[in-house]
Amino acid sequence: MTEQSLSHAELMDETYRYQRLIYDVTRRFFLLGRDHLINTLNPGKDARILEVACGTGRNLAMISKRYPDCALYGLDISDEMLRTARDKLGLRATLVKADACKFEAEQMFGTVQFDRIILSYSVSMIPDWQAALETAVRHLSPGGQLHVVDFGDQSGLPLWFRSILLRWLAKFHVAPRVDLTAVLAEIATKQGGKVVCHGRLRGYVQHGVLTKAIKQRL
Numbered sequence: 425m426t427e428q429s430l431s432h433a434e435l436m437d438e439t440y441r442y443q444r445l446i447y448d449v450t451r452r453f454f455l456l457g458r459d460h461l462i463n464t465l466n467p468g469k470d471a472r473i474l475e476v477a478c479g480t481g482r483n484l485a486m487i488s489k490r491y492p493d494c495a496l497y498g499l500d501i502s503d504e505m506l507r508t509a510r511d512k513l514g515l516r517a518t519l520v521k522a523d524a525c526k527f528e529a530e531q532m533f534g535t536v537q538f539d540r541i542i543l544s545y546s547v548s549m550i551p552d553w554q555a556a557l558e559t560a561v562r563h564l565s566p567g568g569q570l571h572v573v574d575f576g577d578q579s580g581l582p583l584w585f586r587s588i589l590l591r592w593l594a595k596f597h598v599a600p601r602v603d604l605t606a607v608l609a610e611i612a613t614k615q616g617g618k619v620v621c622h623g624r625l626r627g628y629v630q631h632g633v634l635t636k637a638i639k640q641r642l
Contacts, residue, residue: 455545457629461573469493471539476524477546481509488516524556529563537565543572548598564636572632575600580626608632
């Protein structure tokens with residue numbers, strides 16, 4: 425890992441060393457839209473599904489129950505979060521420590537491409553989040569999909585609520601990426617894919633799906 429990656433890894437370990445123990449219980453009330461993402465994955469049988477920044481493994485555990493025939497993989501930069509994920513998932517998923525912005529799946533997982541890749545409430549925590557998205561798309565199989573769910577711009581919510589939420593999120597080094605749709609669209613344009621994005625709950629949640637082109641542009 426680079427010096428910057430190591431610094432971010434240390435920050436995440438420090439932030440979640442104890443938070444990981446109560447993370448799933450407490451975050452269920454405000455990390456909204458995760459189950460909707462899982463329900464709309466629609467992977468084929470024996471699909472390979474990777475979660476980038478898998479955290480405690482909560483999403484992968486849910487995916488395992490809903491799509492039991494799929495092969496599951498996860499990576500995270502935090503050793504502390506991976507401790508919880510490994511305890512939760514056991515042999516149901518292959519988990520490794522890696523930087524979302526620069527990883528090589530073949531070296532880590534023995535597979536080059538994935539049919540579905542998800543980033544759930546993680547781009548808002550990754551400093552170079554655009555690089556994380558580009559790296560994820562590079563690892564999609566032709567016709568594969570990248571699903572991203574995260575905080576939106578809260579444009580339909582009262583200003584006082586937005587102000588309180590942003591201050592609270594900052595304590596955990598979280599910053600909503602209000603230009604997520606534009607960045608996904610730019611990445612898709614480069615490789616001939618398509619993007620569908622929508623906000624939910626008055627802008628509290630944004631969910632983007634990038635479908636990679638089956639044939640790459642020459």
